[in-house]
Amino acid sequence: MQINGVEIEDTFAEAFKMWGARLIITAFSHHWAKIAAENATGFATSVIACGAEAGIEGEMLASETPDGRPGVSILLFTMGPKGMKEQLMNRVGQSIMTCPTTACFDGSDNGEKTLEIGGTLRYFGDGFQISKLLEGRRLWRIPVMEGEFVIDESFDIQRSVGGGNFLILGEDNRSALEAAEAAVEAIQEVPGVVAPFPGGIVRSGSKTSSKYKFLRASTNSAYCPMLRDQVDSALPETVNSVLEIVIDGLSEKAVAEATRVGVQAACQPGIVRISAGNYGGTLGKYQFHLQEILGSA
Amino acid sequence: MDSSLDVGLVDRGNRNEVILTLKEPSTIPIEANKISPDNFLDRTQDEIARLPLLYGRRQLTIGDLFTVDGEDGDTIVLEGDLSHVKHLGRAMTRGSITIHGDVGMHLGAGMSGGQIIVHGDAGAWVGAQMSGGHIWIHGNVGPMLGAIYTGENLGMRGGVIIVDGNAGPRAAERMRRGIIVVQGDLGSFAGARMIAGSLFTFGKLGARPGAGMKRGTLLALQDLTDGVLPTFRYSCMCESPVILRYYLRRLQTWGLPITEDHVEGRYRRYTGDATTVGKGEIFVYDEHK
Numbered sequence: 001m002q003i004n005g006v007e008i009e010d011t012f013a014e015a016f017k018m019w020g021a022r023l024i025i026t027a028f029s030h031h032w033a034k035i036a037a038e039n040a041t042g043f044a045t046s047v048i049a050c051g052a053e054a055g056i057e058g059e060m061l062a063s064e065t066p067d068g069r070p071g072v073s074i075l076l077f078t079m080g081p082k083g084m085k086e087q088l089m090n091r092v093g094q095s096i097m098t099c100p101t102t103a104c105f106d107g108s109d110n111g112e113k114t115l116e117i118g119g120t121l122r123y124f125g126d127g128f129q130i131s132k133l134l135e136g137r138r139l140w141r142i143p144v145m146e147g148e149f150v151i152d153e154s155f156d157i158q159r160s161v162g163g164g165n166f167l168i169l170g171e172d173n174r175s176a177l178e179a180a181e182a183a184v185e186a187i188q189e190v191p192g193v194v195a196p197f198p199g200g201i202v203r204s205g206s207k208t209s210s211k212y213k214f215l216r217a218s219t220n221s222a223y224c225p226m227l228r229d230q231v232d233s234a235l236p237e238t239v240n241s242v243l244e245i246v247i248d249g250l251s252e253k254a255v256a257e258a259t260r261v262g263v264q265a266a267c268q269p270g271i272v273r274i275s276a277g278n279y280g281g282t283l284g285k286y287q288f289h290l291q292e293i294l295g296s297a
Numbered sequence: 298m299d300s301s302l303d304v305g306l307v308d309r310g311n312r313n314e315v316i317l318t319l320k321e322p323s324t325i326p327i328e329a330n331k332i333s334p335d336n337f338l339d340r341t342q343d344e345i346a347r348l349p350l351l352y353g354r355r356q357l358t359i360g361d362l363f364t365v366d367g368e369d370g371d372t373i374v375l376e377g378d379l380s381h382v383k384h385l386g387r388a389m390t391r392g393s394i395t396i397h398g399d400v401g402m403h404l405g406a407g408m409s410g411g412q413i414i415v416h417g418d419a420g421a422w423v424g425a426q427m428s429g430g431h432i433w434i435h436g437n438v439g440p441m442l443g444a445i446y447t448g449e450n451l452g453m454r455g456g457v458i459i460v461d462g463n464a465g466p467r468a469a470e471r472m473r474r475g476i477i478v479v480q481g482d483l484g485s486f487a488g489a490r491m492i493a494g495s496l497f498t499f500g501k502l503g504a505r506p507g508a509g510m511k512r513g514t515l516l517a518l519q520d521l522t523d524g525v526l527p528t529f530r531y532s533c534m535c536e537s538p539v540i541l542r543y544y545l546r547r548l549q550t551w552g553l554p555i556t557e558d559h560v561e562g563r564y565r566r567y568t569g570d571a572t573t574v575g576k577g578e579i580f581v582y583d584e585h586k
Contacts, residue, residue, distance in 0.1 A: 026539075066543055066546070067539050067542040067543045067546065068542050068546045068560060069539075069542065103539045128576075130512070130576070130578075132495070132514070132540060132544075133474060134476060134495075134543075134544065134547060135547070139540065139543065141540050147535065147536075147538070148535075148538060148539065148540065150539040150540055150543070
C-alpha cells in the first residue's frame with residue numbers, strides 16, 4: 001500500500017490499556033491557561049519514568065468552559081486509578097493551583113471511576129476553604145494569596161488506550177522532521193488524543209530489552225540508521241532518519257483516527273516508509289493495523 | 298418571565314395532566330396538601346375528587362371545591378384565585394404543578410422533587426424546608442421563602458427557587474443547601490442564621506442581611522438597603538470571582554437576565570456573622586471593571 005508514493009508497511013502498532021482523565025484549565029487569558037497546562041503536562045512523556053503520559057488536547061473558547069473564561073483541555077494517562085490520583089494531586093497542586101488566575105474543572109464525558117482531587121486538595125485552605133454545590137456538582141474554593149482557586153471536588157477517569165504509534169522513515173533529518181510536524185499538527189485536530197512526547201515527536205524510540213540486566217528498555221536498534229550494518233536492521237538503504245509519533249487516547253476509536261490522519265499527513269516527499277512498533281501482538285490489548293486504518297479512509 | 302424559559306432547569310411530569318379549577322373564590326383558608334402529583338398518580342378522577350382537604354375547620358373533599366378534569370396524572374394544572382389555598386404540593390417528590398393565578402402559603406413546603414410554576418404571586422413559606430426540586434414564581438412571594446419552621450433544625454436543604462419579583466423578610470432562614478434567586482428585592486433578615494447554600498438577589502438586599510449566618514453566600518446585584526451588620530467585616534474587592542462567574546453562567550442558561558457586566562464585574566465581599574463562626578459571605582456588585 002502506498003500514499004503519495006510512501007510505502008505503508010503491512011504491520012501494526014501495539015497499544016495498551018491505560019486510565020485517562022480530561023482536565024479543563026481556565027484562566028484570565030489563554031496565555032495563562034496554557035502556561036498552567038504546559039506545566040501540568042510537563043515531564044509526562046512515558047509512564048515508565050514519568051508516572052504519567054500527558055499532553056494538551058486543545059484550546060477552549062470562553063463560551064465552552066464552565067466559568068466562561070479562556071481554557072485549555074489536557075489529557076493525562078496512567079496505568080491505574082491509584083497512580084492517577086497521585087499524579088493529579090501532584091500536578092494540579094503544584095502546576096495548576098500555583099499558576100496565577102487559574103481554575104480547574106473535570107472535563108470527562110465518559111467516567112468509570114471517580115477520584116477525589118479538589119476534595120483532598122481543599123485542605124490547603126487550612127480550614128478557610130468553602131464548598132459550593134450546584135446541580136450535583138461540588139466545587140471547592142481554596143483561598144490563595146492572589147484570590148481564590150476553584151476546583152471540582154472530584155474528577156472522573158475512564159479506561160483508555162496508551163502507546164498507539166507509527167514510525168516515519170525518512171531519507172534525511174529535515175524530511176522526517178517536517179513529516180512528523182505535519183503529523184502532529186493533524187493529530188491535534190482529533191479530540192480525545194494527545195501525543196505526549198516533546199512536540200509530539202519521539203526520536204529515541206525503544207525496544208523492551210537490553211544487554212544490560214538492570215535496564216528494561218534500550219534504544220530501538222533495528223531502526224537506528226547508524227547501526228544499520230551492526231544489527232538486524234529494519235531500515236531500507238535510503239533511510240537515514242526515523243521519528244516516532246506516540247498517541248494516547250480516551251478511546252480506541254480516537255487513537256485509530258489520530259493514527260489515520262497522522263500517517264496521511266506524514267506521507268510527504270522525502271519519506272520512504274511508514275511503519276509501527278509492536279511486540280508481536282503478545283503484550284498489548286490493542287492492535288492498530290496501518291493498512292486497515294488507512295484503507296478505511 | 299415566560300415559562301418556556303423554565304425548560305432545561307426543570308423535569309416536567311411525564312404522565313397525564315389533571316386540571317383543577319376552583320369553583321368559587323374563597324377567603325376561608327383551604328388546606329390542600331393532598332393536591333400533589335404523588336397523590337394523583339394511579340387514581341381515577343373520582344378518587345382524586347374524593348381526596349380530603351380542610352375548608353376552614355371543615356373536612357371536605359377536593360371535588361367539593363374544585364372541578365377535576367383528568368386522572369392518573371403527575372402533571373397538575375390549577376386555575377382560579379388560590380391565594381387562600383395552602384400547602385399545595387407539600388412534600389411532593391415528582392411531577393409538576395402549574396398554577397395560573399395567585400397562591401397561598403406553604404407552597405411546595407418540604408418537597409424533594411418535581412417542579413412548581415406559579416404565574417402569579419405566592420404567600421409565605423414557599424419551599425420551606427424543601428430538599429429538592431424546583432420552584433419558579435413568576436410574581437412576588439411573602440416572607441420566609443425557603444425558610445425554616447419554628448422548632449425545626451434546618452431550613453431549605455436542596456433544590457432551586459426562582460422568584461421573578463420581590464421576596465419578603467427572612468428568606469432562606471437557616472438554609473443548609475440549594476439556591477434561591479430573587480430577581481427583585483429581598484426583605485430584611487435575608488439569609489438569617491444561614492448554615493450554607495446560596496441566596497441571590499438581582500435587586501437590593503434588605504436590612505440586616507445574614508444575621509447570625511455561619512456559612513453560605515448572599516449576593517446582591519444592586520446594593521444594600523441598610524448596609525451590613527457591624528458583625529460583618531469588609532474583606533476585599535473581588536474582580537470577576539470565578540465562583541460567581543460559574544454560578545451566573547448557570548443562571549444564564551436557566552434563562553435569567555444576567556449581563557456580561559455582572560459576570561465580568563467587581564464585587565465587594567463582606568464576611569460574617571462574627572457572632573457565630575463568621576464564615577458566611579455577602580457579595581455586592583460594585584461596578585463593571
